[in-house]
Amino acid sequence: MKDDSSSALRELINRGEFSFSKGLGRKTESLVFDRGTLRALFEIMNRLSIRYIDYPVSSGKESVVFKAQAGGGPVAVKIYKRSTIKFNKLHEYIDGDHRFDSVNRSRSGIILLWARKEFTNLLESRRAGVLVPEPIAINKNVLVMKYLGTVKRPAPQLRKVDDPETYYSRILTNVRLLVERAGLVHADLSEFNILIHRKKPYLIDMAQSVSITHPKALQFLRRDLNNISSFYARSGIVTNVEALLSELGRSIE
Ligand SMILES: Nc1ncnc2c1ncn2[C@@H]1O[C@H](COP(=O)(O)OP(=O)(O)OP(=O)(O)O)[C@@H](O)[C@H]1O
Ligand SMILES: [Mg+2]
Incomplete structure (x- = not known):
């Protein structure tokens, strides 16, 4: 070259x-x-x-x-x-x-x-x-x-789909797996960084994700869950991420 x-x-x-x-x-x-x-x-x-x-x-x-x-x-x-x-x-x-x-x-x-x-x-x-x-x-x-998507177009971000409520519980399940099994916190989770591919929510954009032993892990997890919660609130869907936060918080602290 x-x-x-x-x-x-x-x-x-x-x-x-x-x-x-x-x-x-x-x-x-x-x-x-x-x-x-x-x-x-x-x-x-x-x-x-x-x-x-x-x-x-x-x-x-x-x-x-x-x-x-x-x-x-x-x-x-x-x-x-x-x-x-x-x-x-x-x-x-x-x-x-x-x-x-x-x-x-x-x-x-x-x-x-x-x-x-x-x-x-x-x-x-x-x-x-x-x-x-x-x-x-x-x-x-x-x-x-x-690549997530079809031949015609890339998978849409969560904020772009018509039925975001369909994915709420699965998103939380993935956050739980991420913390409990991978030992990681995403740290930039939002409706921009979740792609809907074949009817499932994929977490993307993980360069900033940290180990749960990182001193700010809990703070990042709280922010992630709050982002998800306020996105759903804006779409008129009531959520309760507090329970998950305190539960997962125990495996972080
Ligand atoms: N595996 C993938 N398959 C299809 N599209 C993808 C994939 N990864 C990323 N994208 C698309 O590219 C966009 C940007 O990717 P990503 O969020 O990982 O980068 P970023 O660091 O946030 O970039 P930016 O500076 O644009 O915020 C995503 O929102 C998504 O639309
Ligand atoms: Mg991104």
Whole structure:
């Protein structure tokens, strides 16, 4: 690969391997696909026989998610932006999580750690039977996981579905499994980070998730449950997360 990532990217775009839609204009291209990211992406594409990237699913402050077609089926490729991520914010979720005690905390190391942390969290959650997208591979700041959705469209976020009440109890069951079996707190749970796939609620976006031994674990769990509760309250559905909070709180303290 040529050293100049912008020309390498241009080459890819010219070959039609990336089709950028609205919101993924020049600015995002240059932010996301720095040289290291592009190299990591190429390596992972080769490893997983990803022949092409279908389309961008989401472009946010911290990451861009693409749908891609791998040898084994459709995947979501999440690329953490190196340049825009708020580094100071990340420390709150890393310091205090004993699983990541001895890793490189330099500015360049932290983004790789952040991506790896999401991969580990997804893996541990899945092993515990929590509904999360299956993590497939990680290389630097590029994470590949199973794609949730249909051929036509990605799975909608909880806030976008017509029947959110259908999923309430299953969401709480998953929060319980996450704490009791995986020993984790999501720490950014909301109607944005739950996708409805095949009528089931999947928890996504777990880079910030922490071990229940983290000093702020209980505080994060309370915030997660309150987010869920206020989302449902806004949809006119009365919930009671207090009982679950005090019950799960006992396994945290
Ligand atoms: N496995 C997946 N399958 C299908 N869509 C996905 C998958 N993972 C993420 N997405 C889509 O991409 C969006 C962003 O993903 P995620 O929440 O993990 O990233 P983020 O760090 O919150 O990014 P942002 O900076 O946009 O908030 C999700 O809301 C969802 O719509
Ligand atoms: Mg998110």
